[in-house]
Amino acid sequence: MPLRHVLLAVLVALVWGANFVIIDAGLHDMPPLTFAALRFVVVLVPAIFLVRRPDVPWRDIVLVGMLMSVAQFGLLYTSLHLGMPPGLASLVLQVQVMFSVILAAVALRERPTARQQVGVLIGLIGLVVVAVGRSAATPLLALMLCLGAALAWAGGNVVARRVGAQSGLGMTVWSALVVPVPLLGLSLVLDGPAAIADGLRHADLVTVGSTLYTAYLCSLFGYGVWNTLLARHPAAVVVPFTLLVPVSGIATAWLARGERPTTGTAFGGVLLMIGVAVTVVRLRRRPRAVAEDVGLVSKSPQGFPALQVGCEDR
Template structure:
């Protein structure tokens, strides 16, 4: 990727890393799926009246909305409510990187380069080191929900990449219209009318501030950039940047909540950063190609004819 797009990808990772803490902070007393309804109503309205619909089918928009938005965040919010710590959620959710690269290779024929494969392997190793250092105090249900959220995100990544639409903001906005109704229906089915009513009563300034962050920064800004990068670059070049997300989330948890990273977390974070650098490093041209380029430039220089 270009330097500009690499900086954009890094900025998205920072926004999303902090997002886990913001969600957990705001979702107090509000059922997870109801909280999701507020988020995606805010993403879709009033933006759909000002943002032109992307040149893709409604089926593609529905697939993105139901996987990257409803599936990923419905499961993630449920995991946080079930006891998944925000910092660890940011870590486990990055299993989407492996899922995305594998699904892209299987469905789109995008074979990762040797460097990209090694980078993803290093990043995965870093994730495992950090996970091993966190201990086994996380509820199994919360862990499974987070892994399923990662898989749902990966499916959405592949759908966006396959559609090749470059309008990241419009995809984010218009796919959001498929989220609130099924999310509300699931909230009513799981939490009941009384649970939803109690959640509405508990929705105060803290929940509103959290929703504003997730709507404006995490969704409208973050996913608009991320989707546009997926449309312009191969999946294996874009997705590994998200390896920065758990590093940011754990650093933010340390700075804001006093959660000091364990030794394994610090080591794993360094391994993940190395994996990212290996993955996104531009490949070197073969020696013969470099020599040929020099010869061509010499033959076309002034006075060479």
């Protein structure tokens, strides 16, 4: 991956890390699914009139929107609303790296290496330790919803990778078309119209600022860059940069909220991050010809380079 793409991936991870505290701050008077829907209304208008639709089938645009936006953020916002600490959420959501590798192996035939398989196993063990060692103030349901959000994100990663849309921003904006109505519909069913009206009536500057941050920085900038990188590089190369998300998220939660992890959560978090690191560590590059001769570099069915077993420096 070129250096400029590496730097963009790092910046996106830092923006996404601070996102958890900012979302949680905006949730104080707003039903979570309504708040998530508002985010994507802001994403859509006026961008939908300025950004060209990606040259991919509508079914793929809808699938990306339903997985990466409706499912991921509907579950995440609800998890935070139910008491999931923002810093812990930023950590747990990184299990999507393991989910992405597993799903890419099944759906895209991007075969994981032995090292990556070990990393996935370590990460999943760390996740179990986090679940067991979490504080009593963290509801199990909130944790499970956060895991569901991670699985949805991983599914969105793999679909975006398979589609290979050249315009990441276009995919972000146009896939947002399918987001507000399902989220608002669910909010009407689960929260009721009175709660939605009350939340909108009491929206303040914190709610507005949170919505603008999540819409413009996290969605338009973040996912625009992210989907572009996924279209140009294998999923197992791009998604590991989310390793930096919990670093930013935990630091932001500590500075802004004084949130400190329990000993069990900290230990499990270290294991989880080690698992992610082992999954994605890349050593010195082998010559491509040699790698191809021994089957270390292959092509996916879509013609993109598949999961690269040989490790490299660039």
